[in-house]
Amino acid sequence: MTFATPNLVPVYPEIFLLMALSAVLMLDLFVSEAKRFLTYACSQLALVVTAALLVVGATGHILTTFGGMFIDDPMARTLKLVAIVAVSFVMAYSRAYNQPRGLFRGEFYVLVMSALLGIMVMISANHFLVLYLGLELLSLSMCALIALQRDSASASEAAMKYFVLAALASGLLLYGLSMLYGATGTLEMPLVANAIVSGAADPAILVFGLVFVVAGLAFKLGVVPFHMWVPDVYEGAPTAVTLFVSTAPKVAAFAFFMRLLVSTLGSMVSDWQSMLVIVAMLSMLVGNVTAIAQTNIKRMLAYSSTISHMGFLLLGILSGSLGGYAAAMFYVVAYVLMSLGAFGLILILSREGFEADQLDDLKGLNKRSPWYAFMMLLMMISMAGIPVSVGFFAKLAVLSTVLDAGMTWLVVYAVMMSLIGAFYYLRVIKLMYMDEPADNSPLIAETDHRVLVGLNGLAILVFGIVPQPLIDLCMVSISQSMR
């Protein structure tokens, strides 16, 4: 019996992250409450090193290892980098928020990092088992994160909801994958793709499996009709965790769609395209209309930013062209930037014993701090897709690929939905600029937090003026990775 050592080079970042999070877990045992900052610093350091390994190791080629179970391509590198940056921002934004709430603990950082590891594994999965492994690592870490504030009834409820529904979705996905396995006789994605193209597989079973796969994916992305968990989890979880849930996992979900639908089931595009059209249309409708009725800003962002924006993201994927995938990737990066900024600002507004999670808490923000109000303004116009912001070009890119695919009516529908969306983003701007503040307590924010929010907001503005580098990055990543 021979045992060949697999090529570990493409997996270095994941290996390092795993070791680092284990080390942080150990380290945290020996750190006293007063020196908890050390845990935080080590976690950030681990992220920086992981990111550096990713960048240094980038080859621009498609590599597979572990017998073809793990794939490393430019798209994976870019998406992982985006996820790492997002997680790093999450940690920095939530530091001041976590301290008075008993969340400034090693568990938070270890769980966030293990969720990140799950995301990275998902992004690089080339085999159904690996995909599922990454997915469960992410889901379970997220579930624990949501429940981390264990005295909070709403957090526990949110965690329970998430757990039950995630289990259901995993069940659906596994059932779909088992159908695909039954039809093709393999779990390796390229082999599944070949079997479908060759026509050896029974189309009836394939389509049957596809329905379940799409349902499972839709749940992970949080799109209608599998969106029920999103608002409850966003509202119930501590805002620091909401910030995480709303950003990095979406990157993984995008990769999930690319690997499963595009790379593996690409030849069945006409089947999944029509499913995604319905899901995307419903998401934009339900997300935008329901958001109008919300008074809790976290719920509002759950409907508007997550549900409706993910619907928009699907438009890029369903157009079924390389340009469309690149546009969707651009959209997900833009979305992560906006979502980070919006929740990051909500964290600033919160202080000890006070959660700024009502829309009314934003009243008169311009009087309390013109700078933060301007940053929030940028996030809101970007989410509404109004220039000059990166959100506009993300929408433009997606819409142009949909039109290129010949679905003019869908473009008109999408712009009408954006109009509905503009209403409640405007309402936030109105609250900040045109109303009197409800409380005049000064906003205290740590320097690093302030600088990061500024960077975040300016990134939205700068990429709104010069989007070319970001578009190029997505174009190159997609075109080098998709065969």
Added chain:
Amino acid sequence: MTANYFLSLSIWLPILAGVVVLVTGSPKNSGCTTRWIALVGAVLGFAVTVPLYLYFSNDTASMQFVEMAPWIPAFNINYHLGIDGISLWFVLLNSFMTLLVVIAGWVVIEKRLAQYMAAFLIMSGLINGVFAALDAILFYVFFEAMLIPMFLIIGVWGGPRRVYAAIKFFLYTLLGSLLMLAAFIYLYFEAGGSFEIIKFQILPLPLGVQVLIFLAFFMSFAVKVPMWPLHTWLPDAHVEAPTGGSVILAAITLKIGAYGFLRFNLPITPDASHALSGFIIALSLIAVVYIGLVALVQNDMKKLVAYSSIAHMGFVTLGFFMFNPMGVEGGLLQMISHGFISGAMFLCIGVLYDRMHSRQISDYGGVVNTMPTFAAFFMLFAMANAGLPGTSGFIGEFIVILSAIQVNFWYAALAATTLIFGAAYTLWMYKRVVFGAVANPHVAELKDINKRETLFLALLAILVLAMGLYPKPFTDTMHATVQQLIEQTSVPKY
């Protein structure tokens, strides 16, 4: 003409000045520096547009002062600027009105002065961008970005129902512009992957497609003009906006809608424009006649002028859809003249409002006794608004009526009723506000206009009279471009 950057300067100088005002305008300093920086920014912003007129060549219909640089190569979007006889005057008008607005807001604005000045300066740059953009996406970016400062101006410094008005303004405009965006993306693929407006204009399109694109553009620009029945945002926004906001709204942003018809609807979809001209003419005439009557019954001075703006803009669209050079030039003259006159009317009302804090006609009476100089200026602008010969208001209306009579007598007859209605609502308002005995103790305490107010009213008075007596410099720059536009629209594209 060698390469120069006057257009870029006219866009970016005011924006830069606005940013400087924002950064330096901390609550600690008294606002004095803020005012002077804003004034310097506005003066410089206007100064760089003057060479546009001086070096403008009247002989060519092609774009001048062209600047071109790749912006987003992935979508073939360019930073492509240029002006022709249509857009030249609006860049100048906009920069000039911004200067007046800065002067008019000098001491009146007490709340968040720096943000107020910055919003106007930034908006001024963005509006210049709208008029100079030759790339559809660049146009769209300026067109939309302009909404945000305007939204804040109405919503932060406006009157009691400001929030309602601001949101209505924003959503109405966004509805139109999103449809326009969809049309742009469609044309992008038809033009073989280019957002150049000039390329859109020579694109052959079947009539059915042209009609859809026409309607998408129509939604966007008709909201901006505004044409009946999409006008309902305007009275709300005007009444609630601060004086400066009303001036820019009436003098400039309404012109963007009409400009859009000339730049997009007529050349890109000429056949649809011909096919739907009856529809547009009907809407324009309704605006002239019906809105004229609506203006007659207003109790609020600002609302009255707002409705009169809609009626006057009806003339502009009427002239454009006559498809003869006279109609288009008449419409353009009417736009420029209306920029001066409506700006002046709103500034006059602002002068009264600053003293009395009321816009109700019934609160006034006998103002001439306490403010004689002001009454004289107001008289001139009211006459100009009514279309008195010798003022700029007459020229545009007269030429449009002349061109309409060549097409159909009844168009001209209906349009000419404005000379009656316009005189009726403006002069009746003027009579009730200015003449008669002093109505109440507040009017008796009024002080006449100061030097600052005299300055901006006198500047506008000179322009209104000059344009009315000698419009040749204005029409000379337009001939070549308008001629080419008419030729373009008369040839079927399919």
